[in-house]
Ligand SMILES: Nc1ncnc2c1ncn2[C@@H]1O[C@H](COP(=O)(O)OP(=O)(O)OP(=O)(O)O)[C@@H](O)[C@H]1O
């Protein structure tokens with residue numbers, strides 16, 4: 001069983017309209033609601049590979065009900081903590097002029113009592129899980145110490161923590177030594193506090209993080225692929241797989257797919273090279289489909305068979 005944690009999930013609402021005029025009534029041509037949030041995407045991918053997964057985090061109101069039901073529909077086990085304020089809705093308005101306009105709600109404010117309730121549930125729910133995936137940002141009222149605490153509890157229970165977040169949550173979480181971290185280039189630069197250019201600098205930084213005590217570091221670089229640094233009996237080793245050339249339609253959530261692929265690789269006991277190829281293939285397959293976290297397994301397999309290791313230099 002795998003647990004995915006999404007502290008601040010969202011209902012992603014996509015609206016299509018020919019045009020929109022501010023200050024008037026605008027009728028939409030279509031509307032579609034999807035469950036959103038990084039850990040939710042990870043759960044979606046894992047369910048496509050028939051892995052048992054439970055989803056934790058905070059939900060509230062009708063939008064929270066929607067997320068809970070969506071998780072049930074895909075066969076995940078929702079174990080969210082109910083809060084008094086509503087789960088946020090993120091609106092993507094697509095108009096015929098080609099503009100995409102986003103409206104992002106602030107999301108709920110979590111009280112101390114609700115946070116306490118979450119941790120009680122977290123401790124109990126991860127007991128039967130081998131892997132805990134902690135993804136995305138936190139709602140108001142939850143500071144980076146929550147990430148530190150989640151990692152420490154899971155580590156103490158012998159779980160493998162996969163961490164994919166940003167900013168202070170990532171920096172502070174890193175020092176609690178998750179089993180794996182997947183920064184993208186921007187997140188890596190924020191950890192290192194400087195610009196990082198070229199594969200050799202990415203490799204150096206990733207190895208530095210391994211030396212700080214995170215045994216597996218995957219740096220995702222969009223259409224450049226993924227660099228993987230790991231601890232091999234006290235020595236840092238690096239491998240790199242360039243991304244396949246694809247017709248990308250939507251690469252949002254591809255990083256989440258790389259994290260899901262890493263979890264799958266742990267379950268399958270894959271070696272580092274096969275693990276990395278799986279991560280690159282499944283994340284690229286996500287970029288080939290419009291919906292975040294929805295991939296064609298056939299496409300992923302086809303892409304995986306085309307991949308080769310490359311020198312990081
Ligand atoms: N255009 C693309 N072509 C091929 N592969 C891609 C493309 N975009 C993304 N990928 C694959 O997906 C991986 C993750 O993408 P990216 O580095 O953009 O993650 P991210 O910024 O964490 O994304 P998100 O947080 O939205 O999930 C890449 O390392 C690559 O393997």
Ligand SMILES: [Mg+2]
Pocket residue numbers: 164184255256
């Ligand atoms: Mg990401």
